[in-house]
Amino acid sequence: MEKVVIIRYAEIHLKGKNRGYFERVFAMNLERSLKGVRHELHRTSGRWLVAKFPEEQAEDVARRVSKVFGVHSYSLGYETGSTLEEIYEAVRLVAPKSGTFKVETHRGYKQYPLNSMEISAEIGARMLEDNPALTVDVHTPAHTVYVDVRQNGVALVFGSYGAGPGGMPVGTAGEGLLLISGGIDSPVAGYMMAKRGLVVELLHFHSYPYTNEGAKEKVVALSKILSAYTGVVRLTTVSVTHIQEEIHKKCAAELNVTLLRRFMFRIAERIAKARGLSCLVTGESLGQVASQTMEGLTSSNAVVTLPVLRPLIGFDKEEIIERAKKMGTYETSILPYEDCCTVFLPEFPATRPKLERIEREEGALDVEALIAESLATAETVRLD
Ligand code: ATP
Ligand code: MG
Numbered sequence: 405m406e407k408v409v410i411i412r413y414a415e416i417h418l419k420g421k422n423r424g425y426f427e428r429v430f431a432m433n434l435e436r437s438l439k440g441v442r443h444e445l446h447r448t449s450g451r452w453l454v455a456k457f458p459e460e461q462a463e464d465v466a467r468r469v470s471k472v473f474g475v476h477s478y479s480l481g482y483e484t485g486s487t488l489e490e491i492y493e494a495v496r497l498v499a500p501k502s503g504t505f506k507v508e509t510h511r512g513y514k515q516y517p518l519n520s521m522e523i524s525a526e527i528g529a530r531m532l533e534d535n536p537a538l539t540v541d542v543h544t545p546a547h548t549v550y551v552d553v554r555q556n557g558v559a560l561v562f563g564s565y566g567a568g569p570g571g572m573p574v575g576t577a578g579e580g581l582l583l584i585s586g587g588i589d590s591p592v593a594g595y596m597m598a599k600r601g602l603v604v605e606l607l608h609f610h611s612y613p614y615t616n617e618g619a620k621e622k623v624v625a626l627s628k629i630l631s632a633y634t635g636v637v638r639l640t641t642v643s644v645t646h647i648q649e650e651i652h653k654k655c656a657a658e659l660n661v662t663l664l665r666r667f668m669f670r671i672a673e674r675i676a677k678a679r680g681l682s683c684l685v686t687g688e689s690l691g692q693v694a695s696q697t698m699e700g701l702t703s704s705n706a707v708v709t710l711p712v713l714r715p716l717i718g719f720d721k722e723e724i725i726e727r728a729k730k731m732g733t734y735e736t737s738i739l740p741y742e743d744c745c746t747v748f749l750p751e752f753p754a755t756r757p758k759l760e761r762i763e764r765e766e767g768a769l770d771v772e773a774l775i776a777e778s779l780a781t782a783e784t785v786r787l788d
Contacts, residue, residue, distance in 0.1 A: 405484040405494050409465050410560055411452040412477035414570045422630040430474045430573040436635050437468045439788075449512065449555055455483065466566065471632045473571035473599050479550070481562025486516065488523070491551055491559050492530050498563030500547035509551040516553050523551060537558050569599060575635050577601030580683040580713065581676040583668060584608050584639075586622045586741045589687030589716055591630050591733040592724050595686050596715040605681060606630075606639040607672055611648055619741045627787050629733050636788040642671060643781040647750050647774050654768040657750040661695045662757045663766060664748075666707045670771075671778050673708040682710065689716045689724065694753040757776035 413430060413720060427447075434452065436446055443457040443465065457465050466480050483492035499505070507528045509520035518526065527549070531538055552560040582594040582604045594604045608623045631637045644667060651663045672684050688696045695704075705712055716724055728734035 405482050405490065406455055407457075407459055407462050408483045408560070409454040409457075409462070409469060409479060410479045410481055410562060411469055411479070411568075411578065412450070412476045413452070413474050414568065415572055419444075426474075426573060426576055426701055429454055429575045430472075432574050433472050433474065433575065433635060434469060437472050437632075438465065438741035441465060441468070448558075450567065452744040453483065453560075455761055468632075470568055471692070472573075473567030473569055473601070473633065476570055476676035477565045477568050479565055480564035481550075481560055484559050484561060486513065486553050486557045488518075488526055491523070491553075491561060492527055492669050493533065494559070495527055495549055495551070496534070498561060499531055499535070499549060499730040500538065501535070503546040504539050504541035504544075505531070505547040505549060506540060506542045506545040507531070507549045507551060509553070511553045512555045513553045513557055515759050516557075520553075525551065526752040527551060533677055556622075569633065572601035573597050573603060574696070575603055578683070579603040579605065579679075579681045580606050580685050581672055581679075581681045582609050582685040583672055583687075584623060584626065585687070586619055586626065586737065586739075587687070587735065588721075588728050588737040589689065589724055590690075591626045591687075592727045592731065593685055593687040593713075593715050594630050595633055595727070595733075597713060598630075602683075602713075604630075604634055604637065604685060605676075605679065606637055607675060608639065608641045609644045609668055609671075610641055612643060613646045614645060614648075615741070617721065622736060622739055622741050624785075624787065625736050626733050629731070629736065631788050633731065636786060638784055638786055640675060640782055640784045642675075642778050644668065644671075646777055646779055650769055650774060652748050655765040658752055659762060659765050660750050661753045662700060662703055662762055663769075665695055665700070665704050666762070666766070667771075667774065667778070669704045669708050669712070671775055673710050673784070674779060675777065676710055683713050684708065685713045685715070687716055687724075688714045689719050690722070694755045697755050698758045703757055706759060 444455050446453055484494045486492045507524040509523040511520045550562050565778055580602050584590045585654045600603050606627050627637055627639045647667050651660055
């Protein structure tokens with residue numbers, strides 16, 4: 405008998421001819437999530453098993469794989485022989501101490517001398533005999549003990565299902581560049597695109613010395629949390645201080661944010677293209693702030709040709725917060741910090757900037773020179 409983590413995968417089975425490829429990427433991502441923990445990973449009909457890890461690291465193994473996209477559910481349990489004695493020995497380790505229960509058996513190995521009902525009845529009877537504090541309730545049990553007799557005469561025994569994040573293996577849907585601020589939204593946007601299989605690289609704009617090291621550290625912390633789901637991430641930081649100063653000096657105050665955002669998009673696109681990334685990702689949500697009106701989004705889109713993915717576009721703030729809490733970034737996102745956008749924030753930002761007016765204001769700036777100056781400040785770190 406051996407402790408194992410059982411992994412069932414999500415959408416991968418839908419992918420017909422590409423299935424082999426999706427499974428290879430999935431296996432690679434599972435391996436990557438387990439880096440530094442001794443283990444073996446193998447596939448058995450329709451699921452994956454992690455085995456041969458140090459017993460005391462079982463919870464850690466389960467926690468790590470619970471963050472890998474493509475995992476539908478996982479269970480911490482035992483792999484054992486398939487005699488009733490061996491199965492029961494494992495059942496004792498996952499059985500509840502008291503309350504109502506049922507045994508649910510799945511029998512892949514059809515030559516087994518008992519059918520699934522009979523196996524459940526046998527195991528259930530032994531549990532009742534051993535522990536008078538238990539009672540059977542097949543309809544609404546407080547606990548379920550699962551027995552899975554596999555094709556090869558091996559049985560899996562477990563006491564619960566943990567929900568995985570679902571989605572597609574990261575790396576099966578191309579690569580994009582996430583514009584990550586220190587706020588709540590952008591890490592969630594990155595999570596959602598990675599969940600659909602996109603590899604996300606990260607780009608953060610800072611306004612040093614108006615923003616301090618703390619702001620950068622916060623983004624690094626958020627990026628690390630994100631990397632538990634996405635694998636290794638590359639974070640690039642770029643300064644936009646001189647751009648904000650120029651805009652502040654030469655352009656209409658209510659267009660400050662709009663103009664800055666156009667620079668961010670241009671710089672992001674240059675970096676994305678240089679690295680062969682095929683889209684930009686932002687945490688924008690329609691109407692959330694002045695710059696996220698249709699006019700605001702249009703004015704940013706107008707300066708780039710790469711597609712801009714905005715997975716949060718139809719979400720309420722409440723819904724985004726809920727997701728941020730679930731993925732574990734919320735507590736870090738709400739730490740106080742100076743955002744580069746808030747530094748020169750006008751009192752009344754334009755909510756419906758007209759493209760013509762924006763372009764006229766931008767005419768006062770040497771756009772190319774400002775972009776080049778920003779790109780020269782780029783620094784990249786690898787995080788995992
Ligand atoms: P967030 O919570 O992600 O900061 P927000 O609601 O504060 O979003 P904005 O500050 O207008 O909204 O930013 C909208 C989007 O623009 C962000 O989700 C992010 O993708 C990008 N962005 C904003 N500021 C930065 C920055 N300093 N560096 C990189 N990307 C940024
Ligand atoms: Mg923000």
